[in-house]
Amino acid sequence: MRGIRYVIAALACITCLLISPPEAFACSCVDWRQIGDAEAHKAFIDDWARAEVAVIGTVVAASDLETVVHVSRTFKGRVQKQRRIFPRPVQRDVQRQEGSIAMGMDCRPSLKVRSEYLILLFRSNRGVLDAERCTVWTGSELKQRLGWIPKERK
Numbered sequence: 738m739r740g741i742r743y744v745i746a747a748l749a750c751i752t753c754l755l756i757s758p759p760e761a762f763a764c765s766c767v768d769w770r771q772i773g774d775a776e777a778h779k780a781f782i783d784d785w786a787r788a789e790v791a792v793i794g795t796v797v798a799a800s801d802l803e804t805v806v807h808v809s810r811t812f813k814g815r816v817q818k819q820r821r822i823f824p825r826p827v828q829r830d831v832q833r834q835e836g837s838i839a840m841g842m843d844c845r846p847s848l849k850v851r852s853e854y855l856i857l858l859f860r861s862n863r864g865v866l867d868a869e870r871c872t873v874w875t876g877s878e879l880k881q882r883l884g885w886i887p888k889e890r891k
Contacts, residue, residue: 774881781885784872788857790814791886793879796848804848806856812886814858822856822868823848846873855879 785791791813794806804823808816823846848854857872874882 777881778885780871781882782887784857784869785813785885785887787859788813788872789860790816790858790866792816792820792856792858793853794820794856795853796850799848799850806848806854809853816858816866820858820866822858846870848873849875853879855882 790811792806792808793810793812794808796804797807797819798805803821806820806822808818808820852875855874856868858866858868859872861867
């Protein structure tokens with residue numbers, strides 16, 4: 738009887754592992770509040786160096802299709818005053834498996850309307866400027882990163 742319980746438990750674990758989406762790890766984002774300031778600072782400086790544009794903006798519209806930000810301050814690069822970020826990803830990750838469909842996860846952050854964010858924008862392979870999952874900050878994290886922005890050398 739005890740052996741059957743172990744077999745059932747093992748099968749349940751294997752089933753859970755098989756049905757969990759493989760993209761989950763790629764979508765995870767580091768919670769910098771759990772990491773030391775030195776590591777967060779280094780990651781920010783690395784992202785800053787790669788970013789084409791850095792702005793502060795207020796979210797004016799947010800839906801599952803896109804987020805629209807009104808840019809109030811530009812630190813790096815040039816961008817129009819209304820910027821569409823985090824458009825819904827194209828669903829190319831559809832995989833058919835024995836009568837079921839597995840879709841890729843949508844890992845865009847959920848930004849709040851009327852909230853202000855520091856946003857780093859990068860040029861995608863398609864030539865579009867867009868933010869990345871871990872390059873949007875608000876509140877105390879925004880204030881902290883403002884202090885980390887490298888001073889321009891003349």
